[in-house]
Amino acid sequence: MNPSVMTPRRAVGLCILIALLAAPATAASVERTLTSSGNDLTVTLTVTDITVGGIVETIPDGCTWAGTDHPENRTRVSGQKVAFAVVGEEAVRYRLQGPAEAGEALAGTWEDLETGESGAVGSDGPGTPGEAAQTTVPSTPGFEWAAALAALVVLCVRRCGR
Amino acid sequence: MTHKLLLLVCCIFLLAGTAAAETVPCDSDGDGTLTASELATAILDSLDARFMGGTVEVPSSDDLRDAAFVYEHWDGRALTITDSSGRETTLSRPLRKIAVFNSDTIEMMRSIGVESDRVVGVSKYTLEDPTYFPEYRGKANLGSTWAPDYEQAAAVRPDAVFLYATISQSSCDEIEETLSSIDPGIRFFRFDSYRPTAYADEVRTMGALLGKEEGAERFLAFHGSVMDTVAGRIASIPADERVSVYLENWDDYKSAGNGSGYDEKIGLAGGRNIFADTAVEYPAVDPEAVISRNPDVIVKIVGAGELVFGGYGDDDPAPFEEVTRAIEDRPVWDRIDAVRDGRVHVIHSDVIGGPEYFIGVAYMAKWFYPDLFPDLDPRAVHQQYLSEFQRLDYDLEEHGAFVYPV
Numbered sequence: 105m106n107p108s109v110m111t112p113r114r115a116v117g118l119c120i121l122i123a124l125l126a127a128p129a130t131a132a133s134v135e136r137t138l139t140s141s142g143n144d145l146t147v148t149l150t151v152t153d154i155t156v157g158g159i160v161e162t163i164p165d166g167c168t169w170a171g172t173d174h175p176e177n178r179t180r181v182s183g184q185k186v187a188f189a190v191v192g193e194e195a196v197r198y199r200l201q202g203p204a205e206a207g208e209a210l211a212g213t214w215e216d217l218e219t220g221e222s223g224a225v226g227s228d229g230p231g232t233p234g235e236a237a238q239t240t241v242p243s244t245p246g247f248e249w250a251a252a253l254a255a256l257v258v259l260c261v262r263r264c265g266r
Numbered sequence: 267m268t269h270k271l272l273l274l275v276c277c278i279f280l281l282a283g284t285a286a287a288e289t290v291p292c293d294s295d296g297d298g299t300l301t302a303s304e305l306a307t308a309i310l311d312s313l314d315a316r317f318m319g320g321t322v323e324v325p326s327s328d329d330l331r332d333a334a335f336v337y338e339h340w341d342g343r344a345l346t347i348t349d350s351s352g353r354e355t356t357l358s359r360p361l362r363k364i365a366v367f368n369s370d371t372i373e374m375m376r377s378i379g380v381e382s383d384r385v386v387g388v389s390k391y392t393l394e395d396p397t398y399f400p401e402y403r404g405k406a407n408l409g410s411t412w413a414p415d416y417e418q419a420a421a422v423r424p425d426a427v428f429l430y431a432t433i434s435q436s437s438c439d440e441i442e443e444t445l446s447s448i449d450p451g452i453r454f455f456r457f458d459s460y461r462p463t464a465y466a467d468e469v470r471t472m473g474a475l476l477g478k479e480e481g482a483e484r485f486l487a488f489h490g491s492v493m494d495t496v497a498g499r500i501a502s503i504p505a506d507e508r509v510s511v512y513l514e515n516w517d518d519y520k521s522a523g524n525g526s527g528y529d530e531k532i533g534l535a536g537g538r539n540i541f542a543d544t545a546v547e548y549p550a551v552d553p554e555a556v557i558s559r560n561p562d563v564i565v566k567i568v569g570a571g572e573l574v575f576g577g578y579g580d581d582d583p584a585p586f587e588e589v590t591r592a593i594e595d596r597p598v599w600d601r602i603d604a605v606r607d608g609r610v611h612v613i614h615s616d617v618i619g620g621p622e623y624f625i626g627v628a629y630m631a632k633w634f635y636p637d638l639f640p641d642l643d644p645r646a647v648h649q650q651y652l653s654e655f656q657r658l659d660y661d662l663e664e665h666g667a668f669v670y671p672v
Binding site: 157175178190213217 | 303305318320
């Protein structure tokens with residue numbers, strides 16, 4: 105395979121291709137659907153293209169937690185926040201007590217742990233990968249420098265040994 | 267002594283980053299299997315700490331991400347794979363930073379959907395081919411198997427390095443030895459990625475290794491549809507009725523002997539190699555021997571040696587025609603059936619020598635038995651491979667030169 109002359113047309117094509125390749129391969133998302141009956145609110149989170157991930161919902165003032173169909177060991181409630189671990193589920197359903205209009209104030213965020221993508225519940229698509237993941241262990245400072253130094257040392261040792 | 271001490275210090279420093287790599291992340295009971303429950307707990311702890319004010323000790327986002335991968339792709343357990351050199355390697359975390367010395371392997375990885383951002387370094391041959399590998403532009407240049415750039419390879423801190431399995435074994439061994447001495451945490455994998463007998467197994471192993479099982483199966487279904495079609499239709503042709511073939515590579519009178527890659531590909535396409543009785547892998551043959559063995563078909567390979575033209579970066583088919591005419595004009599070769607019957611074909615090495623060999627096999631099967639394969643369109647196979655599996659915006663109607671006659 106030989107390098108070719110880069111014509112303007114080919115260059116445009118290449119730019120488009122690179123842009124396409126750089127785009128996320130999947131369209132992970134979590135959409136929220138509300139149904140109400142009297143003072144009971146049922147919230148259904150539809151999970152698309154997330155196999156392993158997490159969702160955190162913030163329950164608005166005026167609403168109280170009333171339970172979920174999601175497995176107990178994949179759900180955690182703390183104050184007005186509720187967290188769901190998603191391990192293969194395509195939907196998460198939970199219930200609140202409160203006025204129907206309070207449901208409009210629900211807010212949430214999701215993370216796809218495999219891809220590092222994250223986004224807001226109900227939004228159209230993913231946000232910046234890793235945006236909501238704030239516990240990333242920073243890389244060791246100077247590591248690349250040390251690796252390069254090690255390489256030089258090895259080469260030096262090998263050459264001296266010949 | 268000073269050098270050795272410094273090397274030891276560097277190795278200890280580098281080892282510190284990989285010391286915890288042997289256990290499955292988030293496997294809280296340490297039994298070697300990450301269960302859904304353990305994974306869910308780790309996810310909830312992490313969300314709790316970051317969004318809900320929790321104070322429990324939480325896994326790092328790297329651990330959590332690796333755990334998600336191990337659970338999803340390896341059933342929550344460490345993966346033991348055997349590469350094409352026969353070496354077993356056990357991994358408890360995914361490979362995130364890959365360095366690849368073998369451009370055939372880069373192509374195989376792309377076939378199964380491996381993201382280019384996981385690749386931190388590639389060979390100089392990959393970088394010298396921006397038409398075919400545009401997404402690798404700007405990656406670290408590792409040099410070649412024969413002249414590796416160790417400084418670059420170490421600087422990108424790969425967690426895995428991919429090398430050839432059966433080509434240049436001593437050079438590959440030296441690369442392993444040197445890089446291991448710099449960073450003992452690096453894993454090495456040997457894949458050829460072009461040999462028909464190992465191809466499907468390598469694709470599957472690569473899929474499991476890199477978490478692209480579905481992509482591997484999707485690609486193998488495509489690959490198998492071509493190879494099975496050819497194999498199924500030629501199966502009924504008795505051995506002594508098979509089309510006899512003289513294959514010549516880019517060097518005049520350099521053919522393919524018994525057990526060589528090209529001999530195998532002729533067989534896959536249903537042909538009978540006229541020099542299959544030659545023990546030398548790529549023998550120089552006597553022109554008289556070709557005349558006396560009188561092949562039904564001649565296949566000439568271009569794209570290397572003195573015949574560097576065609577392929578993806580060259581749209582001009584004229585040199586292919588010139589090569590055909592030159593073969594037909596060889597002294598006394600007009601007595602050969604293949605020449606008399608107009609069955610001299612030229613094919614570019616890109617579509618017969620590497621991971622795209624199955625496209626070449628499709629072309630040859632059609633050339634050998636046109637009546638058996640009226641519905642086989644090798645160019646359409648080639649286009650589908652480029653568009654669907656290589657994800658290239660490359661139109662064979664407009665670009666490239668791969669075979670003659672078209």
